[in-house]
Amino acid sequence: MFTSRALQTSARRLAAQRTSIAVSKFAPPVAVATNTHYLQSRPNTSSVEQYKPENARADSLIAKQRRNRPVSPHLSIYRPQITWIPSMFNRLTGIILSGGLYVFGLGYLVAPALGIHMESAVLAASFAAWPLAAKVATKFLIALPFTFHSFNGIRHLIWDFGKQITNKQVQVTGWTVVGLTFASAGYLAAFV
Incomplete structure (x- = not known):
């Protein structure tokens, strides 16, 4: 019952929104029904923001902490x-x-x-x-x-x-x- 309702709702929303067929063709019906079928994007991590002086100090701190972490799974922790x-x-x-x-x-x-x-x-x-x-x-x-x-x-x-x-x-x-x-x-x- 729920799946047929989800399919009907997603088909109605798809027809009403006129989204691109390339995106909605591969999106599952539940994603279209809940309107979460759009492509997600992330900001570029190699942008100029990363290389500001205040970020360089944080990056070095993170790199130092990563060197002290054990590799998991590691034989020394088991x-x-x-x-x-x-x-x-x-x-x-x-x-x-x-x-x-x-x-x-x-x-x-x-x-x-x-x-x-x-x-x-x-x-x-x-x-x-x-x-x-x-x-x-x-x-x-x-x-x-x-x-x-x-x-x-x-x-x-x-x-x-x-x-x-x-x-x-x-x-x-x-x-x-x-x-x-x-x-x-x-x-x-x-x-x-």
Whole structure:
């Protein structure tokens, strides 16, 4: 009822005022009905008024105050929370994993031209010669981004189905992902 009345009123006012079709063509009917469809204008801010001496002092004061304001949102004003840290690390681990794959693939392709042996047998033999602590630490550091990205990816897929998205559930699943990441990376480093 209200919309049809607004349309009728705006059509009557439009016909009575003979406004330009260019302006009223894009104005919503309610704006025409309330007679607020005219183009708004602002005074030019680069006019001579701005550069008067009394305005220069106010401008410098405003500029000084702006330098002291924090940039919002800024990491220094937020307490780190489990709700956004895994999301950040999910992106970082994705970049690390894909970047590592590209670097290794490029190295594997260029290695024969440079006389470097990157065959599987050579890599396995050189890794086997390392001390046990170095092997476990290297395997743990390599497994950590894989396991985190996998578990957090599953968490994001669950969110895509609209499940586990309350604040409490997000915190529980976040800590679950962290626990599973370290447990599975430790298992892979020690036993595989």
